[in-house]
Amino acid sequence: MSTGLNYEIQMRPDFSMLKVNLQQGEKVFAEPSAMASMSPSLTLKAGMKGGALKSLGRLMGGESLIINTFTAADGPGEVVFAPGHLGDTQHYRLTGGSLMLQRGAYMANSEGVEVTGKWQGAKGFFSGEGLVLLKASGTGDIFFNSYGAILEIDVADDYIVDTGFIVAFEDTLQYKVTTLPGLRGGGFKRLFFSGEGLVCRFSGQGRVWVQTRYVSPYLSWIHQFRPSKKK
Amino acid sequence: MFDSYESFQGGVFHASVPEGRAGASIYLTHSEIVAKTQPEGEQTFSIRLSECQLDLGGASGRMLFCRTPDRSLTIFCEEKGFAQALHQDAMGTLSEQLSNLCMTQRRSENQFRFWVMASAVLLVVLCVGGYYGVLAASRAAVHALPISVDEKIGTIAMQSMDLEEPLDEEHPANQLVAGIVDRLKPHAAIREMDFNVVVVESDEVNAFALPGGEIVVYTGLIEQAESAEQIAGVIAHEMSHATLRHGLQSVSQSLGIIAAIQIMIGDVGGLLALGSELAQESILTGYSRGAETEADLEGARMLHAAHIDPKSMAEFFELLKEQQGDIPGVIAWISTHPQHAQRIENIINYEKTLPKVEYHLLDLDLSAAQQALK
Numbered sequence: 001m002s003t004g005l006n007y008e009i010q011m012r013p014d015f016s017m018l019k020v021n022l023q024q025g026e027k028v029f030a031e032p033s034a035m036a037s038m039s040p041s042l043t044l045k046a047g048m049k050g051g052a053l054k055s056l057g058r059l060m061g062g063e064s065l066i067i068n069t070f071t072a073a074d075g076p077g078e079v080v081f082a083p084g085h086l087g088d089t090q091h092y093r094l095t096g097g098s099l100m101l102q103r104g105a106y107m108a109n110s111e112g113v114e115v116t117g118k119w120q121g122a123k124g125f126f127s128g129e130g131l132v133l134l135k136a137s138g139t140g141d142i143f144f145n146s147y148g149a150i151l152e153i154d155v156a157d158d159y160i161v162d163t164g165f166i167v168a169f170e171d172t173l174q175y176k177v178t179t180l181p182g183l184r185g186g187g188f189k190r191l192f193f194s195g196e197g198l199v200c201r202f203s204g205q206g207r208v209w210v211q212t213r214y215v216s217p218y219l220s221w222i223h224q225f226r227p228s229k230k231k
Numbered sequence: 232m233f234d235s236y237e238s239f240q241g242g243v244f245h246a247s248v249p250e251g252r253a254g255a256s257i258y259l260t261h262s263e264i265v266a267k268t269q270p271e272g273e274q275t276f277s278i279r280l281s282e283c284q285l286d287l288g289g290a291s292g293r294m295l296f297c298r299t300p301d302r303s304l305t306i307f308c309e310e311k312g313f314a315q316a317l318h319q320d321a322m323g324t325l326s327e328q329l330s331n332l333c334m335t336q337r338r339s340e341n342q343f344r345f346w347v348m349a350s351a352v353l354l355v356v357l358c359v360g361g362y363y364g365v366l367a368a369s370r371a372a373v374h375a376l377p378i379s380v381d382e383k384i385g386t387i388a389m390q391s392m393d394l395e396e397p398l399d400e401e402h403p404a405n406q407l408v409a410g411i412v413d414r415l416k417p418h419a420a421i422r423e424m425d426f427n428v429v430v431v432e433s434d435e436v437n438a439f440a441l442p443g444g445e446i447v448v449y450t451g452l453i454e455q456a457e458s459a460e461q462i463a464g465v466i467a468h469e470m471s472h473a474t475l476r477h478g479l480q481s482v483s484q485s486l487g488i489i490a491a492i493q494i495m496i497g498d499v500g501g502l503l504a505l506g507s508e509l510a511q512e513s514i515l516t517g518y519s520r521g522a523e524t525e526a527d528l529e530g531a532r533m534l535h536a537a538h539i540d541p542k543s544m545a546e547f548f549e550l551l552k553e554q555q556g557d558i559p560g561v562i563a564w565i566s567t568h569p570q571h572a573q574r575i576e577n578i579i580n581y582e583k584t585l586p587k588v589e590y591h592l593l594d595l596d597l598s599a600a601q602q603a604l605k
Binding site: 093094095096097098100118139154169170171172173174175203204205206207 | 240241242244250251252253254255268286288289290291292294296305307309
């Protein structure tokens, strides 16, 4: 087993880029269109990784069916990946466990890691963040990105995160979609007027990665400055 | 040294491993749970079964956590056989904790199943209710539209149908049908509707109405009829489709359902194109069974009001039923008008509920029309 990819995350946190240095024969997998620059010694192959079902799972998790494989076929080289939106990139080393990723958070991974969708059922439905989370498992490196910077939080017992801010969490954490404790029993009025929607309550031991910005409030803030179409 | 024991994939939480967490291979000896961190087996941790505390959790809800009493060390595993193996190897020391966990898990799974079932039932109710709601709403909407809409659709449909060889207006067959329509017209549910009849030369025993009052009768129908009243029965039925505005209703229902689907799943252009095609087809291929029954009864009412025996309509169905095998053309009208035994009964029963009036035979010459067609 390899000791992991030689990588470097630059320009953190807002305009982060991931640079991976590959030795001869080494591979790295990434989502389509993430590649910004690379050495000519690398070759690219596109394909559905892990079979049709796993690919479909990824599709449901807001990712592409296709995953690009970069191989250092003609000698060592480097490849630079950039996320689609501004924000940070985070590395996580998988050691046999799994990491749950928010919709669309996946960026790249090394050999030995498998990425697929995980059906969340009612939990996913009520969180408003999609029915399917991405699940990365195996042994190796995984890179994911956020909107805004990333905050790493060690959960020891219970912790609450607004569903829109979750980027990733370890599989040792149990999670429940719920309303904020103070709002419960206060009826719908408090739920709607507080501006706080549904939250994720994590319990157990493990780490959660939280992004410092949430896309949809940003969009509604920006929306008021858009010129409106006159009829 | 643990190679003889069954191994499971899992992990450990401990302050001494990098980042506090590491993947591990887990072995069960008869007195301890042992975890060797991966990949090189750098560190080994163990928890004595007698002081182990168990907990369920994780993203899947099925991960088993084994902790020391001071919670400084946790060994966790999600593999299926782990709890079973723990139960056997612990020789009863952990049985109570395991069965407690089992019970809470089962309870939450049952709860989950209940909610899934409840949501499924709710979804079905919403879909079915929505479907009938759309139907009812479109029906109401159609009656609010002016008749000129029916007429426009009827004219367009008529033009697009490309009818072969319509008979001359002076032809006795045309005179016959026009005479019947004149007799029925004052009793139509919509007075201002302008009925227009076209007789088309064809062996098919068929007749249909388009929205707005365009009525097409095939000569095959006139040739096979035994009396002018039977033809009047079919024409009353077709006129009723027009006055009850079934054509517009089937269009609006198809469109209404498509609109509802669009609202639910977003704008789908292809679906709309398919929908309008379906709607066009539904006018031409026939109405729903409910619409047919409605047209039967409304036709019978018109016949009764015009002092023509509504039983003649039933007679014609009877005739078609008997001749079905002999004349290939008969199948055309039958195929869009199913289950006529039931319909004959309905018409006869309905006629009995109407006030008694004296029925007159039509003052029209069927045999002359039939002669002219030969």
